[in-house]
Amino acid sequence: MSTAAVAPTAPPADADTRRVAVVGRKAPVAFVVVTALFALLLLLRPREGDTLFRFSSGGELLSLPNVAVPGMTAAWVCTAVAAVVAVAAVALLAAGRRTPFFLTVVLALALLVGFLAWAGAGSSRDFSVARLVxxxxxxxxxxxxxALGGVIGERVGVVNIAIEGQLLAGAFCAAVAASLTDSAVVGLVAAVLAGALVALVLGLFTITYRVNQVIVGVVLNVLVIGLTSFLYSQVLVPAAADLNQTERFTPLAIPVLSNIPVLGPALFEQSVLVYLMYLAVPAVWFAMFRTRWGLRLRAVGEHPKAADTVGIKVERTRYRTLAIAGGIVGIGGAFYTVVSVSSFGKEMTAGAGFIALAAVIFGKWDPVRAALAALLFGFASNLEGALSVVGAPVPSQFMLMLPYVVTILAVAGLVGRSRPPAASGQPYTKE
Known part of the structure; x- marks a missing residue:
């Protein structure tokens, strides 16, 4: 008696196909908590008077009038808007749907305007929107x-913890080179080379010798901080006039664009490095997602063995990409000494590299999103000065810690589910 093999029957074509989607609870919970805390602030510390917002700086072709709003009324209206957004996020969670990104933007804008209205109530000074931006x-x-350097590094499989060291090395070398040559351009080139050099040292230990990437990055940060502090005290201070007095890039107004109301003076009366930042963000995005180089980079960061199989040199790609990432970070370091101030100071980066790492995570390893996250952290830092001008009843110590609080909230509460490149942080061994 023969038995016929029975093949497993496939499900009918019209069978229901169900897809299970994992919906994160972080965003709705964060919306509710932040809105409740802001409402509690308004209840415990009410303020009287109007808040004045100034939208024109005097140089635009079209000047917008100043706007005065009742401080507490505007703050409660913004709280109501935030509450509606929080309720909508909770309802979407109950329905098994994710919170759209635009709801996060609406909540952030509502709470921001409400906080400024509350802080400036009764003050004789105004909030200059152009200056704030x-x-x-x-x-x-x-x-x-x-953040751009961090995104590039992690996309190729190397966790660039040494961003802080690359920024500091770039700032130091830019100060010395610009002081010796009286040229801010030479200082910028020196900063790019310094950032790339630190990145290559990171690559030497993590790619060639396969040392833990986080440990090497932390050690490099400490090394660069100690080295630049030593050289500052022993070399720059005794010869400050010759070695630590830089030429800086002066602001350049772009015709027509600088006359746009509100945003014109804020965005288009800046230095060359700021305009370079405007170009760098879309350029990195295009190179990463629309070019053959970017495809190879992402392949090495996701599946290096598969990339090696098709002929991509994994270690060489990681070295070259890491050097490019370090050079980009070095440009950010040059900003400190050839744009912001005209001399180098000890640890003048003040943890910006670690905030850039948070921006990488918040931006989900995407150049554009990481840049937007960096702008959020920059705004949090700038808010301290704006509130002190209007005499807001907010302790200065709280405002100093605000960027780091925003970093924690963004990474732990508002970023939602995110997945780094699969091979990020993993050394590659060719079998």
């Missing part, structure tokens, strides 16, 4: 370049 862009420049 322009200052935020300036403070975000080194973070944006650092």
């Amino acid at each position: 322009g200052g935020s862009v300036l403070l975000a420049v080194p973070i944006v370049f650092g």
Whole structure:
């Protein structure tokens, strides 16, 4: 008696196909908590008077009038908007749907306007919107370049913990080179080379010798901080006039664009490095997602063995890409000494490299999103000065820690689910 093999029957074509989607709870919970905390602030510390917002700086072709709003009324209206957004996020969670990104933007804008209205109530000084935006862009420049370098490094499989060291090395070398040559351009080139050099040292230990990438990055940060501090005290201070007095890039106004109301003076009356940042973000995105080089880079970061199989030199690709990433971070370091101030100071980067790492995670390893996250952190840093001008009842110590609080909230609460490149942080051994 023979038995016929029975093949497993396939499900009918019209069978229901169900897809299970994992919906994160972080965003709805964060929306509710932040909105409740802001409402509690308004209840415990009410303020009287109007808040004045100034939208024109005096140089635009079209000047917008100043706007005065009742401080507490505007703050409660913004709280109501934020509450509606939080309820909508919770309802979407209950329905098994994710929170759209635009709801995060609406919540952030509502709470921001409400906080400014509350803080400026009753003050005789106004909030200059153009100055607030322009200052935020300036403070975000080194973070944006650092985040771009971090995205490129992780996309190729190397966790660039040494962004802080690359920024600091770039700032130091830019100061010395620009002081010796009286040229900010030479200082910028020196910063690019310094950032690339630190990145190559990182690559030597992590790619060739396969040392833990996080440990090497931390050690490099400490090394660069100690080295630049030593050279600053022993070399730059005794010869400050010759070695630590740089030529800086002066602001350049772009015709027509600088006359746009509100955003014109803030965005288009900046230095060359700021305009370079505007170009670098889309250029990195295009190179990463629309070129053969970017395809190879991402292949090495996702599946290096498969990339090696098709002929891509994994270690060589990682070295070259890491050098490019370090050079980009070095540009951000040059900002400190050839744009912001005209001399180098000890540890003047003040942790910007670690905030850039947070921007990489917040931006989900995407250049454009990481740059937007860096702008958010720059705005949080600039808010301290704006609040002190209007005499807001916010302790200065709290404002100093605000960028780091925003970093924690962004990474832990608002970023939602994110997945790094599969081979990020993993050394590659060719079998």
